[in-house]
Amino acid sequence: MSEQVIHSKSINDLLSGMGLEKPTHPLITIIDTKRLSYGEDTVGMRFSSDLYCIALKDSSCGIDYGRNHYDFDEGVLMFTAPEQIITVNKPQKLNQVKGWMLYFHPDLIRKTALGEKMDSYNFFNYEVYEALHLSQQEQNTLTQIVELIKSEIKERIDNHSQQVLVSNIELLLNYSVRFYERQFNTRSASNLDIVSKVEVLLKDYYKNNELxxxxxxTIHYLADKCNLSPSYLSDLLAKETGRSAKDHINDFLVEKAKNLLLSSTDSISGIAYTLGFNYPHYFGRLFKQKTGKTPQEYRQLN
Known part of the structure; x- marks a missing residue:
């Protein structure tokens, strides 16, 4: 695999690198995946950009997103954020893959309500195997929005263009949130297995004196053990339990702290060190945040 990363700073750079015509809008474009082809000489090449991408593919697309590869079935939606790495893993012929890729530059949404909440769309940080699998009806819904964006890009750029484009991107993302929630619901049984695994991992971590x-x-530790991305694991736990991965970790530490405070005569500092805190005041702050009492107050009251 090539160590070099080919980077696109703009929509124009991106299209030029793909051998496509110049964009009609400088900050957003939609690419028909049937128009893309990759030869043997492209396999192993790595690409990144300053752009957000939302892509709908209906079959194996010959691309690795991040560190993982997945041969997609029909109707898979993927999200990539600026600076993420995309790798071509096999050749692709014209008209081989059906779908679309929506690219937009952060400047398009800067100083808008959407720009301020982009970080809340965690699926831009999911791994590729956590992609969103869509029904035909869901695909149609998203494609209709993309067609509206395509029409806006092609037919008019005026004082209303940015608002119309940003509103449609936000609508696309909000539908994606809804569809991801549906996917979490339909995978509830397997998700509960992951919830149980997280609890076991935390208990084993304590038993093995790893604290x-x-x-x-850390969230990254739990996610790695579950073979998930940190963002996906946290969203999964929030969906199933109402508590994020960070909450699970902190709640576990506080429960262990309660047991130690009542079952031992160790100092508050000693208990803090036992639980992995280098600075006792961090432990005290977390304990009070979760219980409403300082560790000393809790010990005296119980």
Missing amino acids: IDKGPP
């Missing part, structure tokens, strides 16, 4: 050796477990 003392390594400090409190």
Whole structure:
């Protein structure tokens, strides 16, 4: 695999690199995937950009997003954020893959309500195997929105263009949130297995004295053990339990702290160190945040 990353700073750079005509709008474009082809000489090449991308594919697209590869069935929606790496893993012929790719530059949504809440759309940080699988009706809904965007780009750029484009992108993302919630619901049984696994991982971490050796477990640690991205794991836990991955970790630490406060005579500092806190006042702050009492107050009242 090539170590070099070919980077596109703009929509124009992106289209030029793909051998496509210049854009009709400088900050947004829609690419018909049937128009894309990759030869043997492209396999292994890595690409990144300063752009957001939302892509709907209906079959294996020959591209790795991030560190993982997936041969997609019909109707899979993928999201990539600026600076993420895309790798071509096999050749692709013209008209081989049906779908669309919507690229837009952060400047399009800067200083808008959407720009301020882009970080809340966690699926831009999901791994490729956590992509959104769509029904035909869901595909049609999103494609209709993309057609509206395409029409706006092609036919008019005026004082209303940015608002219309941003509103449609936001609508597309909000539908994606709804469809991801449906996917979480339909996978509820397997999700509950992951919830149980997280609880076991936390207990084992404590039993094996890893709190003392390594400090409190991180979201990345739990996600890696579950073979998920941190963002996806946190969203899954929030959907199933109403608590994020960070909440699960902190609640576990506080429950262990309660047991130690009542079952031992160790100092508050000693208990803090046992639970992996290098600084006791961080432990005290977390404990009070979760219980409404300081560790000393909790011990005296119980």
